[in-house]
Amino acid sequence: SVHAEAVAPANPAFQDDLDDVSQLSHLNEASLLHHVASRYLEQHQIYTRAGPVLVAMNPFKRLPELYSDEQLARYQTSTAAAAAEEGGAPQHVPPPHVYEVAGVVYNSLRLRGASQSVVINGESGAGKTETAKIILRFLTQQCASGGLGDELARRLHASNPLLEAFGNCVTQRNDNSSRFGK
Numbered sequence: 001s002v003h004a005e006a007v008a009p010a011n012p013a014f015q016d017d018l019d020d021v022s023q024l025s026h027l028n029e030a031s032l033l034h035h036v037a038s039r040y041l042e043q044h045q046i047y048t049r050a051g052p053v054l055v056a057m058n059p060f061k062r063l064p065e066l067y068s069d070e071q072l073a074r075y076q077t078s079t080a081a082a083a084a085e086e087g088g089a090p091q092h093v094p095p096p097h098v099y100e101v102a103g104v105v106y107n108s109l110r111l112r113g114a115s116q117s118v119v120i121n122g123e124s125g126a127g128k129t130e131t132a133k134i135i136l137r138f139l140t141q142q143c144a145s146g147g148l149g150d151e152l153a154r155r156l157h158a159s160n161p162l163l164e165a166f167g168n169c170v171t172q173r174n175d176n177s178s179r180f181g182k
Helices: 029-043 069-084 098-112 128-145 150-158 160-165
Strands: 047-050 053-056
Touching: 029 047, 053 098, 069 098, 069 128, 098 128, 128 150
Parallel strands: none
Antiparallel strands: 047 053
């Protein structure tokens, strides 16, 4: 049995297929965890939006179809179209994906000339390094296809070891991060 004050309200079943948790009727820790887990277990979706934040569930396996050239092109097109609409809601929003985050970063940099940052956060083994590599792949493709040149793309991709070096830290679970020697 559970005390009534420990129970949080649940969301109606018709909201199970929402890809943005900010649209849920009840947003609390339990409903967030349930929604993200349900999307992963029932719909095989590893990404869920939380407003402007992307929540990722690490599947601990390779998903080449999720990061194919076709998927990359899909998000290049959709994020470019959204940027062209200047704040307007895009006509068709593809499912949440790390390529979407990378596309927003690229288009903000290209169109506004403003510096951009992507914060990748998670537990040890959550997939932060893989996510950084995926974002860098998208950005290097954009640089090469966007006329910014192969040299810039090569230099951006070569920055990955430097970016990983900033990840060296002591955590509650890991006194010596796996990136320590890189």
